[in-house]
Amino acid sequence: MKTALITGASSGIGKELAIAHAQKGGDLVIVARRKEALENLKFALQDQYGIHVEVITQDLSEKDAAQKVFEQIIEKKIKIDYLINNAGFGDNVLFEDSSHVRNNNMLQLNITALTDFCHLFVQHWIAHSFQGKIMNVASTAAFQGVPYFAVYSATKAYVLSLSEALSLELKSNNITCTALCPGPTKTEFAKNSNMNPAFTENKMLPSAAAVANYGYKKMMRGQTVAIPGIFNKAGTTSGKFFPRKMTAYVAGQVMKKANDL
Ligand SMILES: NC(=O)c1ccc[n+]([C@@H]2O[C@H](COP(=O)([O-])OP(=O)(O)OC[C@H]3O[C@@H](n4cnc5c(N)ncnc54)[C@H](OP(=O)(O)O)[C@@H]3O)[C@@H](O)[C@H]2O)c1
Numbered sequence: 001m002k003t004a005l006i007t008g009a010s011s012g013i014g015k016e017l018a019i020a021h022a023q024k025g026g027d028l029v030i031v032a033r034r035k036e037a038l039e040n041l042k043f044a045l046q047d048q049y050g051i052h053v054e055v056i057t058q059d060l061s062e063k064d065a066a067q068k069v070f071e072q073i074i075e076k077k078i079k080i081d082y083l084i085n086n087a088g089f090g091d092n093v094l095f096e097d098s099s100h101v102r103n104n105n106m107l108q109l110n111i112t113a114l115t116d117f118c119h120l121f122v123q124h125w126i127a128h129s130f131q132g133k134i135m136n137v138a139s140t141a142a143f144q145g146v147p148y149f150a151v152y153s154a155t156k157a158y159v160l161s162l163s164e165a166l167s168l169e170l171k172s173n174n175i176t177c178t179a180l181c182p183g184p185t186k187t188e189f190a191k192n193s194n195m196n197p198a199f200t201e202n203k204m205l206p207s208a209a210a211v212a213n214y215g216y217k218k219m220m221r222g223q224t225v226a227i228p229g230i231f232n233k234a235g236t237t238s239g240k241f242f243p244r245k246m247t248a249y250v251a252g253q254v255m256k257k258a259n260d261l
Pocket residue numbers: 007008009010011012013014031032033034035037058059060061062086087088089090109137138139140181182183184185186187188189190192200208
């Protein structure tokens with residue numbers, strides 16, 4: 001049975017990805033900072049699905065965090081088949097008012113830890129002739145610059161670009177790479193990204209479970225870019241028909257409202 005490593009599995013999309021994998025009978029390594037939330041999920045999934053769940057409590061915005069997690073996995077002789085880089089946060093703020101520390105934590109989590117995990121597992125898989133699947137959670141914010149969400153949207157553009165490149169580069173090694181690009185989804189993301197929580201409380205928005213199940217299916221198929229929802233798909237293709245400046249302006253107006261900026 002396949003084992004998935006999922007970062008940011010203590011809530012939202014990551015938690016639902018863990019449930020989706022457990023439902024298939026797969027074992028898990030779940031990583032985040034909130035130990036209690038991870039332990040609760042571990043016992044619930046082990047009881048319900050008879051799988052094994054390993055908890056690793058780690059702040060992934062710390063230096064060398066991915067390396068530390070990787071070393072624990074190797075020490076415990078766990079073979080990871082699916083790497084799911086889901087942990088992330090944003091900051092809905094005027095760039096000039098943003099915090100230097102918070103920006104650096106975001107870059108470390110959304111970019112550095114994600115890249116390190118990809119690098120460590122790709123090298124490991126290739127050295128052992130293992131097949132593997134990677135899912136990197138990007139965002140619809142990856143498709144254009146987003147004023148008032150500038151650093152976050154730039155991190156997600158990086159995630160999308162890296163994933164597209166790796167998907168092609170790793171094909172001959174039987175390793176797939178999928179960028180899951182959700183639009184607004186009902187999770188703790190708004191609260192954790194300085195947005196008005198009402199932004200993700202809209203009843204029309206998809207649930208974390210719907211997005212996770214969609215992404216999990218696309219990862220299993222090895223699809224390179226996975227955008228859940230017809231409106232998100234339409235929105236991300238608008239860059240083909242309108243000037244980039246215009247799509248960035250429209251996205252910025254949405255984010256300006258999301259925090260009354
Ligand atoms: N919800 C949306 O509208 C939306 C839209 C597009 C993309 N996304 C992306 O989807 C992914 C999942 O977000 P979500 O919506 O599920 O939000 P969420 O409910 O806030 O979940 C974020 C997860 O990341 C973990 N995390 C945050 N900082 C961390 C750190 N320093 N070290 C380790 N883990 C950390 C959190 O766990 P701990 O707090 O326990 O550490 C939590 O499990 C993110 O990459 C986000 O950018 C979300």
